[in-house]
Amino acid sequence: MTDVLVPKSMISDPHRFGGVDHGDCVHGTPIVKDGQLIALDAPTQTATKMVLPRLVEPHCHLDKCHTVQRLKNVGGDLHHALASQRADKVHWDEDDIRARASKGLKEAHENGCGLIRSHVDWGDEPAPPLSWSVLVELAEDHSGLQLSALTSIEQWIHPEFSETVGKVLEFTDGVLGAFVHGHEKTRAGLEALFATAIRHNLMLDFHVDEGLGALHGLEQIADVALETGFDRPILCGHCVSLIDKPSHEVQRIADKLVRAHITVCALPMTNLYLQGRTDGTPDRRGITRLKELRDAGVPVVVGSDNVADAFCPVGAHDPRAALALACVAAHLDPPMGDWLPAITTDAARALGATAATVDGAHLADMLTCDVTHTANLLSGRVPLRAAPDTLM
Numbered sequence: 001m002t003d004v005l006v007p008k009s010m011i012s013d014p015h016r017f018g019g020v021d022h023g024d025c026v027h028g029t030p031i032v033k034d035g036q037l038i039a040l041d042a043p044t045q046t047a048t049k050m051v052l053p054r055l056v057e058p059h060c061h062l063d064k065c066h067t068v069q070r071l072k073n074v075g076g077d078l079h080h081a082l083a084s085q086r087a088d089k090v091h092w093d094e095d096d097i098r099a100r101a102s103k104g105l106k107e108a109h110e111n112g113c114g115l116i117r118s119h120v121d122w123g124d125e126p127a128p129p130l131s132w133s134v135l136v137e138l139a140e141d142h143s144g145l146q147l148s149a150l151t152s153i154e155q156w157i158h159p160e161f162s163e164t165v166g167k168v169l170e171f172t173d174g175v176l177g178a179f180v181h182g183h184e185k186t187r188a189g190l191e192a193l194f195a196t197a198i199r200h201n202l203m204l205d206f207h208v209d210e211g212l213g214a215l216h217g218l219e220q221i222a223d224v225a226l227e228t229g230f231d232r233p234i235l236c237g238h239c240v241s242l243i244d245k246p247s248h249e250v251q252r253i254a255d256k257l258v259r260a261h262i263t264v265c266a267l268p269m270t271n272l273y274l275q276g277r278t279d280g281t282p283d284r285r286g287i288t289r290l291k292e293l294r295d296a297g298v299p300v301v302v303g304s305d306n307v308a309d310a311f312c313p314v315g316a317h318d319p320r321a322a323l324a325l326a327c328v329a330a331h332l333d334p335p336m337g338d339w340l341p342a343i344t345t346d347a348a349r350a351l352g353a354t355a356a357t358v359d360g361a362h363l364a365d366m367l368t369c370d371v372t373h374t375a376n377l378l379s380g381r382v383p384l385r386a387a388p389d390t391l392m
């Protein structure tokens, strides 16, 4: 068996796993037992490939993806994108939604994803939209696909909405998601939303503070989570306005996030496209405080978000590309292995799933890449391949 490198951050029990130090990886000869990579023996040759668990896509939009070619007026801020995408919904019949979502899902799988969470626009009515039904059907055929209803926070104040949607989500294994963006009744909406999630035993996922300037939704979410003692996973996406808060406020909010066990999802592709718009080249960038949050003990994950739609005309369902962009946008310095949990183990935990590491994993659940450095792994220039075909 050929020697391999394994990023240290992808090993749960380094003392038992063995191998020889090689930067932010260990190097050795794989010991496989019953189809599982259980340890590394002493190296016998130069390693030419890296082994890692399947990746996790914690935040995308399979209902919206691949619409850019037929959209008019793409280009503008968040509100412009919302209007442009809303106008496209006249095309959203069953075949259209299934074809585009299947294409997005295929891309995610080809880019190494084993677990994917997609948001699905819910719309104005309590009854599920057509896109929810189509995506639920798709999820029945793809066990690693989770769906999160994307609602507006103020909708939850209405008892008929919260009770109907809560029941549908429980019945279809959905996640309760909401858009929180300086709404007047955010606090009341959050209280009703958390009460629904507790009643129906649902995980939570927010699009929160998706803009620069004074937005306070993230702290309000943490406050309600702490007050209610909510104990299911909570993922907060975007959190861009943290960049505009002074460090003592960031610290105060981060402390609440840690205590409430909230994970923050950075979404650099869409945020860099939509936030900080001027008439010319942007001089402000939209990105959450990845470094400060992580230093404070908040788990930080990274997602692809929008792909070829009104919110981002480019993009890809590719966690490596999203993390590489975060590396550039937020100045995440090597060793990049330290940030791999953002698209693997920490992302899995944020989605309420088991955090698969390399030690003890089945070969069928692992990937290899012909690189010898974690920075090269993230460059995306070398494809990921299924481990059973390439490790033996």
Ligand SMILES: [Zn+2]
Residues within 6 Å of the ligand: 059, 060, 061, 119, 207, 237, 305, 306
């Ligand atoms: Zn999103």
